[in-house]
Amino acid sequence: MTTKESHAWLNSYPAEVAPSYPYSETGLHEFLKQAAEEYPEKTAIHFKGKDLTYQELFDYSLRFANALKTLGVEKGDRVAVMLANTPQSVICYYGALFAGGVVVQMNPLFVEREIEQQLIDSDAKVLVCLDMVFPRVQKIRQNTSLEHVLVTGIKDFLPFPKNKIYPLIQKKNMGIKVEVTYDSETHNWKRIVENASKKFEEVAIDSKKDLALIQYTGGTTGAPKGVMLTHYNLVVNAEQCIRWMYKTERGGERILAALPFFHVYGMTTAMNLGILNIAELVIVPKFDPKEVLKTIEKKKITMFPGAPTMYIGLTNHPDIEKHDLSSIKACLSGAAPLPREVQLSFEEKTGGKLVEGYGLTETSPVASANPIWEMNKNGSIGLPWPDTEMAALDQETGEIAGINEVGELAVRGPQVMQGYWKNEEETNAVFSGDWFKTGDMGYQDEDGFFYIVDRKKDMIIAGGFNIYPREVEEVLYEHEAILEAAVVGVPHPYRGETVKAFVVLKEGKEASSEDLETFCRSKLAAYKIPRIFEQREELPKTFVGKVLRRALVEEEMEKNEADETEKKHG
Missing domain, CATH: 3.40.50.12780 (ANL, N-terminal domain)
Incomplete structure (x- = not known):
C-alpha cells in the first residue's frame, strides 16, 4: 500500500x-x-x-x-x-x-x-x-x-x-x-x-x-x-x-x-x-474532424x-x-x-x-x-x-534518481503486463525486479508530477550535448503559424548529429526557416536550435495519430546514403 x-x-x-x-x-x-x-x-x-x-x-x-x-x-x-x-x-x-x-x-x-x-x-x-x-x-x-x-x-x-x-x-x-x-x-x-x-x-x-x-x-x-x-x-x-x-x-x-x-x-x-x-x-470507424x-x-x-x-x-x-x-x-x-x-x-x-x-x-x-x-x-x-508507482531510474546505477533528476522511467502496479508472448529474453530485458522499464527518459518534480523528456532512442546527441526532441517541439508549437512539428537528429560531419525540424503550417499562415530559427533562439539554448527546417503538407503518423519520428529518421538516412553514393560516383 x-x-x-x-x-x-x-x-x-x-x-x-x-x-x-x-x-x-x-x-x-x-x-x-x-x-x-x-x-x-x-x-x-x-x-x-x-x-x-x-x-x-x-x-x-x-x-x-x-x-x-x-x-x-x-x-x-x-x-x-x-x-x-x-x-x-x-x-x-x-x-x-x-x-x-x-x-x-x-x-x-x-x-x-x-x-x-x-x-x-x-x-x-x-x-x-x-x-x-x-x-x-x-x-x-x-x-x-x-x-x-x-x-x-x-x-x-x-x-x-x-x-x-x-x-x-x-x-x-x-x-x-x-x-x-x-x-x-x-x-x-x-x-x-x-x-x-x-x-x-x-x-x-x-x-x-x-x-x-x-x-x-x-x-x-x-x-x-x-x-x-x-x-x-x-x-x-x-x-x-x-x-x-x-x-x-x-x-x-x-x-x-x-x-x-x-x-x-x-x-x-x-x-x-x-x-x-x-x-x-458512439462509434466512429474513421476520424474525420468535420464529422x-x-x-x-x-x-x-x-x-x-x-x-x-x-x-x-x-x-x-x-x-x-x-x-x-x-x-x-x-x-x-x-x-x-x-x-x-x-x-x-x-x-x-x-x-x-x-x-x-x-x-x-x-x-x-x-x-x-x-x-x-x-x-x-x-x-x-x-x-x-x-x-x-513510478520512478526515474539512474542510467548507470539503476537506483531511483532524485527529484528533477532525469532517468529511465519505470512503472510497477497491478496493470503491468505478465511479459512478452513466447519471448523470455525480451521480457527479462525490460524488467528490473518488478519494475517495468519503459524506455522513456523522464523525471519527477517536487509535487510528484512526472515528465517525459524523450524516448531513449529518440534522444539527439549533438556536439556532446543531449537534446530531447520533445522540448524543441513544444517550443515550435508555440509559434502561431505551426500546426504540427516533429524534430529528429540527422548526421552532421562535425557535431555527430544536428537538429532538424519538420513542420506543417496552419492554413493561410506563412513562416520561413529564418523566422522559425529566430523564434527558437529566444526560447532555446543555442545547441538545441534546429539547424534545418523542412515544410511538409503532412507528417507520417501511426493509426492513433502519433507522429512517427522513426520514419522521418529513416528518410534522412536514405537521403544521406544516396548523397554519399552520388559523391563517390561523381
Missing part, C-alpha cells in the same frame, strides 16, 4: 481519489454481463444511425461465444480480431472472452506480411476480418495455424437503407467489390452468429493468471512483440480510469469512440471504460479520449465555431505529447477539460494522468494512478 510519506505524488491527489482500491477479480467480460442485468434497455452502441441496447450487445456476444465453441475454440485458444471500429469489434472482443479465448487485436490496415507475422506468432485458431481485408488474409492463410476465418462487413450493422447503399459506395469510392466464397473453413460472420445459441455457459476464469489479450506493440524498432495482459490487468486499468474520472456518472455518459479499439488505448479508455461505466459508445464536430453536437458527447492530432484537427477546423461542443466534460489525451496551446484552445472552445496521460501497451495502457478537475501541469504526464 502506498502512503503520502513515501510517494510525493499522493500529496497532489484530488481529495476524491484514494491511494489504493480493491479491484474486481472477475473476467473482463463480466462488465458486459453486469451492464445488461442493470440497464438492459439502455443504448450501449450508436453506429451510423443504428442503436444496440446492452441486452442486445450481451446477446450478440454470447451468440458469438457459442459460435466459436462450435468451431472448436477452447479456453486459452487465440482468437484474432481484425476489424475497424464497428459493433462487430465490440461483440467479437467480449464474445471471445465469454468463450474463454484470448483476443489478439490486429490492425485492418496491415499488409500480408504483417498479418502473417502476427498470426504465426500468436498461433491464432480463428480470425474475424472485414470483407475488404479478406483477400489479403487468403494470400497467407495456408502459412498460419488458422482453422477458421469469419468474414463481416461494415454494412452488417447499418440501418436500412444504408446497408444497401454502402456496398455501392464502397465499390465507387474505393474500387472494392469483395466476393467471398464460403465453405467449411470460411464463414459468413452475420449468419453464423445469428444462428448460434445465446444460452450462457460460464467458462471458469482465474483473472490474475488467465490471459484476456495478446496485444502487439508497434514494432518501430524491430519485430512486434506480443504483450500478455490478463483479465485482472485490464479490469484494474478500467476501474482505475473510473476512479480518476470520479465526476463521471454511471449510466449517464456518452463516449466518442474515435480511437481504434484494436489499439490498447482505445480499447481501455473508450470500450472497456465505457462498458464498465454503462455509457453509450466528429457534427457528432459531438448531435449526440451531446460527454467524454472523448483521443490523441493530440485529433484535438489539433478539431481546434483548427474552420467550422468549429458553428458547433455547440459544450456537452464535453472530460478528455484524456494520450499516445503523444499534448502541446499547451492545443490544450488551452480545446478547453476554451468546449468548456470541458483536456489533460495529458501516459501509458504503454505493457501497462494496459494507462500508468499516470494529470488530475482533470484540479491542478494539472501542462507538459507533465501527471501523477501515477492509484496502486501504481
Whole structure:
C-alpha cells in the first residue's frame, strides 16, 4: 500500500481519489454481463444511425461465444480480431472472452506480411476480418495455424437503407467489390452468429493468471512483440480510469469512440471504460474532424479520449465555431505529447477539460494522468494512478534518481503486463525486479508530477550535448503559424548529429526557416536550435495519430546514403 510519506505524488491527489482500491477479480467480460442485468434497455452502441441496447450487445456476444465453441475454440485458444471500429469489434472482443479465448487485436490496415507475422506468432485458431481485408488474409492463410476465418462487413450493422447503399459506395469510392466464397473453413460472420445459441455457459476464469489479450506493440524498432495482459490487468486499468474520472456518472455518459479499439488505448479508455461505466459508445470507424464536430453536437458527447492530432484537427477546423461542443466534460489525451496551446484552445472552445496521460501497451495502457478537475501541469504526464508507482531510474546505477533528476522511467502496479508472448529474453530485458522499464527518459518534480523528456532512442546527441526532441517541439508549437512539428537528429560531419525540424503550417499562415530559427533562439539554448527546417503538407503518423519520428529518421538516412553514393560516383 502506498502512503503520502513515501510517494510525493499522493500529496497532489484530488481529495476524491484514494491511494489504493480493491479491484474486481472477475473476467473482463463480466462488465458486459453486469451492464445488461442493470440497464438492459439502455443504448450501449450508436453506429451510423443504428442503436444496440446492452441486452442486445450481451446477446450478440454470447451468440458469438457459442459460435466459436462450435468451431472448436477452447479456453486459452487465440482468437484474432481484425476489424475497424464497428459493433462487430465490440461483440467479437467480449464474445471471445465469454468463450474463454484470448483476443489478439490486429490492425485492418496491415499488409500480408504483417498479418502473417502476427498470426504465426500468436498461433491464432480463428480470425474475424472485414470483407475488404479478406483477400489479403487468403494470400497467407495456408502459412498460419488458422482453422477458421469469419468474414463481416461494415454494412452488417447499418440501418436500412444504408446497408444497401454502402456496398455501392464502397465499390465507387474505393474500387472494392469483395466476393467471398464460403465453405467449411470460411464463414459468413452475420449468419453464423445469428444462428448460434445465446444460452450462457460460464467458462471458469482465474483473472490474475488467465490471459484476456495478446496485444502487439508497434514494432518501430524491430519485430512486434506480443504483450500478455490478463483479465485482472485490464479490469484494474478500467476501474482505475473510473476512479480518476470520479465526476463521471454511471449510466449517464456518452463516449466518442474515435480511437481504434484494436489499439490498447482505445480499447481501455473508450470500450472497456465505457462498458464498465454503462455509457453509450458512439462509434466512429474513421476520424474525420468535420464529422466528429457534427457528432459531438448531435449526440451531446460527454467524454472523448483521443490523441493530440485529433484535438489539433478539431481546434483548427474552420467550422468549429458553428458547433455547440459544450456537452464535453472530460478528455484524456494520450499516445503523444499534448502541446499547451492545443490544450488551452480545446478547453476554451468546449468548456470541458483536456489533460495529458501516459501509458504503454505493457501497462494496459494507462500508468499516470494529470488530475482533470484540479491542478494539472501542462507538459507533465501527471501523477501515477492509484496502486501504481513510478520512478526515474539512474542510467548507470539503476537506483531511483532524485527529484528533477532525469532517468529511465519505470512503472510497477497491478496493470503491468505478465511479459512478452513466447519471448523470455525480451521480457527479462525490460524488467528490473518488478519494475517495468519503459524506455522513456523522464523525471519527477517536487509535487510528484512526472515528465517525459524523450524516448531513449529518440534522444539527439549533438556536439556532446543531449537534446530531447520533445522540448524543441513544444517550443515550435508555440509559434502561431505551426500546426504540427516533429524534430529528429540527422548526421552532421562535425557535431555527430544536428537538429532538424519538420513542420506543417496552419492554413493561410506563412513562416520561413529564418523566422522559425529566430523564434527558437529566444526560447532555446543555442545547441538545441534546429539547424534545418523542412515544410511538409503532412507528417507520417501511426493509426492513433502519433507522429512517427522513426520514419522521418529513416528518410534522412536514405537521403544521406544516396548523397554519399552520388559523391563517390561523381
